[in-house]
Amino acid sequence: MKAAQITGFRKIEVTDIPDLGELKDGEVRFKTEYISICGSDIHGAFEKVMPEEDYPLPPGMPIHEVAAVAVESKDERYPVGTRAIVIPNYRKPDGSIGTGGAVEYIDQSHEKIIKLPDWGNLEDWIMLQHSGTVLYSAKHWGNIFGKKIAVLGQGGIGLSFTMFASKQGAAEVVGIDKHDYRLEKSISLGATKTIKYVSLEDLVERAEEVTDGELFDIVVDASGNEAGFNTCLNIIKPEGKFITFSIVTADMVEFEHSLMLRKNIDISATQIATTPEPIAEIRELVALAERGWWDPKSLKTHVSDISELQKSYEEYADQKNNVIKNVVRFNP
Incomplete structure (x- = not known):
């Protein structure tokens, strides 16, 4: 074969x-x-x-x-x-x-x-494997009504987080990426604002602007970049929630350890593949898509x-x- x-x-x-x-x-x-x-x-x-x-x-x-x-x-x-x-x-x-x-x-x-259902195109339904892994991670942010959420990286994974945050009622959903086309897609899928990544210093300044100086309640690292972890630490508010999803090549990454401690951040490391039920949320998302809550081809x-x-x-x-x-x- x-x-x-x-x-x-x-x-x-x-x-x-x-x-x-x-x-x-x-x-x-x-x-x-x-x-x-x-x-x-x-x-x-x-x-x-x-x-x-x-x-x-x-x-x-x-x-x-x-x-x-x-x-x-x-x-x-x-x-x-x-x-x-x-x-x-x-x-x-x-x-x-x-x-x-x-x-x-x-x-x-x-x-x-x-x-999968007998209807619809398989080339669309396959997208739910990707987004289903995000559903597992998104469950870790709890009730997000009234929360300001930033998602670093607006590729397929980051955009899935953006869609979940928007559908679940976050007050602000801010997509962050270095590519304009991804930021445009982010807005079309539910982001309330976007920030184009230029540098860490510029990002922190922009994050303060869109949150009235408070920074974000919840930050998600979906960048797939070794610098993503530290970037997220800099834009999350004290006692905020940090969900890390990114898989990177390096075994060791650098971050500002003292900054993490000073902010008393709640960190959730999420990887569905290592859980006892690694396909549970994918099955859940298929069921949600069947009833029209999620568009597989997004x-x-x-x-x-x-x-x-x-x-x-x-x-x-x-x-x-x-x-x-x-x-x-x-x-x-």
Whole structure:
């Protein structure tokens, strides 16, 4: 079967890998229809500088956003034809390395399958994997009526936070980014104001202006940048809430430790993948979208074929052509 595989620095190719073999009892075989690129795929693999001997990466890695259709089933809950978001098998049962999501077929069990409605486009529904991870994190900010919230970074993750904050009744939702096109998108999805990032000093000054000198009640780091943590510390008010979502390449980042202590900040580190129920909020968001509370296609800006995967990765990495989320048809 076919798989996409990172074979070098900023290089991804479609390759052939062994077929899956016989389907196990209790599992469902899905044919991948769409994948979507995430920021963590870029700085965690595509642009990560690694020794030459580490290439190629395992097949399908690091793609984790997958929309697929069941083609064989040994679980009556998912008959043939079922549409779903499917979490890849990063590890095999014996603990060895498995595959990422950019593979032609995936065998999966109930615990990693998010069933989708029969209506609507899969290229839209796939966006809920991305935003569902944000729902888990957004639950940590509690009741936000009357609160002033800033979201650092207005890519797909940051925009999802912006939408949740707007829908949940925050008094102010301020999107922060260095790209004008993302700030325009932020306003269209519910931000009350935006700030273009130029420098930390300028950002603090602008934050004081829009909050009458108080700074923000809640700040979210969705920047994917090593400097994001410290940036957020500087624009949050004393005893404010700090939600950190960003995944960065470095194991260690610098921040103003004394500033954090003086402000008595409540910090919530949030990563749904390491929780006991890593797909619960994705399923919740699918249900909310089914009843019209959330528009699945809000973040999608580009759709391309697998033959253009290299270009799609480069476009996302270099933030060209106003890309926010690029969906790729898995049609090798």
